[in-house]
Amino acid sequence: MVTRYRYGPAAGIGRRALLAGLATSWIGGIAAKAAGVPETPSGAVSRIAALDWGIAATLLSLGVVPVGVPAPAWYARYVVDPALPGSVIDVGLLFTPNFELLQALSPQLIVATPLLQQAAPMLQRIAPVYGDLLFQPAPDVLEIAERGTLGLADRIGVTAAGKSLVESTRNELAATARRLAGHASRPLLLASPLDARHVSLFGPDSLYGGVLRRCGLTNAGTAIRGEFNIVGLEKLGAYGDVTMILLDSPAAPGMAVRLTENRLWRTFPFVRAGRLHVLPAVLGSGGLPSASRFARLLSAALTDNAGGSQ
Numbered sequence: 001m002v003t004r005y006r007y008g009p010a011a012g013i014g015r016r017a018l019l020a021g022l023a024t025s026w027i028g029g030i031a032a033k034a035a036g037v038p039e040t041p042s043g044a045v046s047r048i049a050a051l052d053w054g055i056a057a058t059l060l061s062l063g064v065v066p067v068g069v070p071a072p073a074w075y076a077r078y079v080v081d082p083a084l085p086g087s088v089i090d091v092g093l094l095f096t097p098n099f100e101l102l103q104a105l106s107p108q109l110i111v112a113t114p115l116l117q118q119a120a121p122m123l124q125r126i127a128p129v130y131g132d133l134l135f136q137p138a139p140d141v142l143e144i145a146e147r148g149t150l151g152l153a154d155r156i157g158v159t160a161a162g163k164s165l166v167e168s169t170r171n172e173l174a175a176t177a178r179r180l181a182g183h184a185s186r187p188l189l190l191a192s193p194l195d196a197r198h199v200s201l202f203g204p205d206s207l208y209g210g211v212l213r214r215c216g217l218t219n220a221g222t223a224i225r226g227e228f229n230i231v232g233l234e235k236l237g238a239y240g241d242v243t244m245i246l247l248d249s250p251a252a253p254g255m256a257v258r259l260t261e262n263r264l265w266r267t268f269p270f271v272r273a274g275r276l277h278v279l280p281a282v283l284g285s286g287g288l289p290s291a292s293r294f295a296r297l298l299s300a301a302l303t304d305n306a307g308g309s310q
Helices: 002-007 015-031 053-061 072-078 099-105 114-123 141-155 159-179 207-214 233-238 255-259 287-303
Strands: 048-050 109-112 129-131 188-193 198-202 228-232 243-247 276-279
Touching (some): 048 053, 053 072, 053 141, 099 114, 109 114, 114 129, 141 207, 141 287, 159 207, 159 287, 188 255, 198 233, 207 287, 228 233, 243 255, 243 287, 276 287
Parallel strands (some): 243 276
Antiparallel strands (some): 188 198, 198 228
16 A cells, blocks of 8 residues: 555656646646535535644644545554554545545545545435645655645645644744754765565655755755665665665564664664664655655754664
8 A cells, every 4th residue: 555655657657747737637636626526615625534644743733634535454553653543444545545435424525545536426325525736756756745734724724734834834834944053064865665675765856855955954865766666775885975864664563673683784884984874764754744744853853962873
């Protein structure tokens, strides 16, 4: 499930181009709603089904608890913060929501990403659908998250909360930049393990890369286009004077720690010099809540003189 979510684009189609195309068709589809399905008037909306974890996290950060979310157990492992209340109903999988259960929940609004645009006609029979784009690999990845957050907040009638979330996230990243100013001279290499022999390297256009940019830090993966590249472990030997930030993956739990026991891994310069930090998983498409969580984890790892490296 998670693997499909992160690596779903078909071969030969860039994820950025795919998302941009889907976003265009999705927004167009929402604008031309199925006949006979009334649009919910603008204003406060309380019963919302969120068909994406990043959207669910954003809603919670806006002070709104969704009535339903796909695979809450995976949300708890991948998103973590803000915590999902136990009252939230499991409405199926990320790409195959349970339509009967959604109908039974009687939501006033269904919020989904462009990746679910093909399901829009069926979802619109249940409730009006709002297509929200909180993540797109791009140099302005955080600005996209901000615009998506403000649009969602305005749609559900909590405009002030949206502005507050954007401002608090900017303030948190600015504070992180001040705390980590002493680390600006050495590039950071951002990676997540796939298995015992491969990792994803995240580029400047990823959410993590956007956080580094806001915090005045340098991403060592400057050649990476889009969100990430998958490389074999042997490729990491080419990176010399960097600090490695290794994000664990809930799809391969514990793999980040197991990599540190790999014989080849121990030969890399960042390992020998003690510049390796293993962080818990952070949802890379989670919008502003994920950006804040990553900034907090990164700051704690880099400023922990007593540990944090493995």
